[in-house]
Amino acid sequence: MAETEKTIKLEYEVGKEEFSKAGIASSNIKKVLNQIGIDSTIVRRVAIAAYESEINIVIHSEGGKIIAEISHDRIIIVAHDKGKGIENIENAMTKGFSTASNEAREMGFGAGMGLPNMKRTSDQFSIESSKGSDTIVEMIFNI
């Protein structure tokens, strides 16, 4: 145990309206977690949260990134985007509430379950945003 505790940091760029690429970051994170040997129920929760984050960045922002930090006792997923920000976080956290465009809804996204799902699957959830500024969502999963 003399070795210092390592943390792996994975970073993925997510582009605005890049619907076809949504899921790449979450699939990669999932693969890494499986290889590290994280319990599959935790992997599933992280994967769902990361995927919802990716979709949110694609739908609502001007682009951003997903960062995964993996250490021996926890996994942190951070979704950081540039964009219009969230005006009313309480509304945004309400199941079914959505500001997604018609276009996004026609593609089957924007059901207003993204943030609630991210909160539900994670052990700790925090969101930082205001109108016109960056949105940073941080989710922690205990191992």
Place this chain on the structure above:
Amino acid sequence: MENYWHSVNLDITKCNGCTNCLKRCPTEAIRLRNGKAEIINERCIDCGECIRVCPYHAKRALTDELSDMKYYKYNVALVSIPIYGQFHLNKEINKIFNSFYNLGFDEVYDVAKAADYLSIALKDRLENKEQDGPLISTLCPAIIRLIQIRFPSLIDRIIKLETPMEIAARLAKREAMEKTGLSMDEIGTFYITECPAKITSIKNPVGIRKSYVDRAISIESVYSKILKLYPDVEIRKQIQNSSSIGIGWAKANGQSYSIKAKNYLAVDGVENVIEVLEGMELGKLNDVDFFEGYACVNGCIGGPLTMENSFIAKARIRRISEEIGESQFEAIDKAKALEIINLEMKDWIDDIKPKNVMKLDSDIRVAINKMDMIEQIYKQLPGIDCGTCGAPSCRALAEDIVRGEASIDDCIIRKGQEAKK
């Protein structure tokens, strides 16, 4: 794990060391070592992609032989459903079944009959499902093993239901025991197989301790013998006794059709299945009730041990199904069929477990260190995934180096770049 037996195998004398199989393997189970391919046994799911893609026919499936009938006092041929699409329509299907008597078998069983029964049980399972989202079919053993290795979080979605092969073997064994008075071990059940993964399921079953199938012989190996025998075959019995519902299980969509499922998803071809399972793991498919996935294009009729092109076989099965119709299926006593299947399912005692063959270490701290090393090494590699080093991708080489199975000097591209500096 060291001694994991599986069917897909390499004829080293024929391997010329090309990288075709290396790239196609969905579980990265192949490496080139000293100019020859090598299969990492515990990673192989027997999907048969390498058999299909090898230009030198160096990949094959280990099967049994007709001469193995000598080990039993009474032999039953369990003829797999894809047989329906193998022969020209001018050949009568019941006569094809009867030709197995001429091959030396004492009894012949139409496996599609077991699929008729299973259609009723599958419908029952889906009507009583308790979880949201798709339940996954157990029919394709290669897909089940793929899930064990790559999608462990989906294991609890797999329906606990035996395959037509296994159910047919049990029914046939019981019938033969009653008829002959012989013991279970004296009766040999031979599956006439389309599929190497099903051979592996006989030797290494999932969920049950022991398969009731004793041996497996490929359709390929009996095909020309049957054609030769055909003109002289006498019809002893009406062996073909399944409906178009059971026969449909030979092809992708067949199971969903058999239960008249509405929200189903049928996917064939291992790469396509992987893509859909990725999505399922991310929670994208919660509006689907049933998922049937096949490693082979078009489903089991595309099995690597069949003779006929799977699209031609599919068209023939459609014609035969129209002719045979569903009346046989309607005539089955549904409650009795359910009873038969539930009785046979008593042997399913083990849970399906994840196969952690991709895991880097059992200690999570060590695994994280190793993953970090992989990332560092990966950055030093050219990222062109050429396969010349013997690993399927630069990423896989980085992993092999960390696992102690390869060296960074195996990358000749990097060596060349270093030399130029």
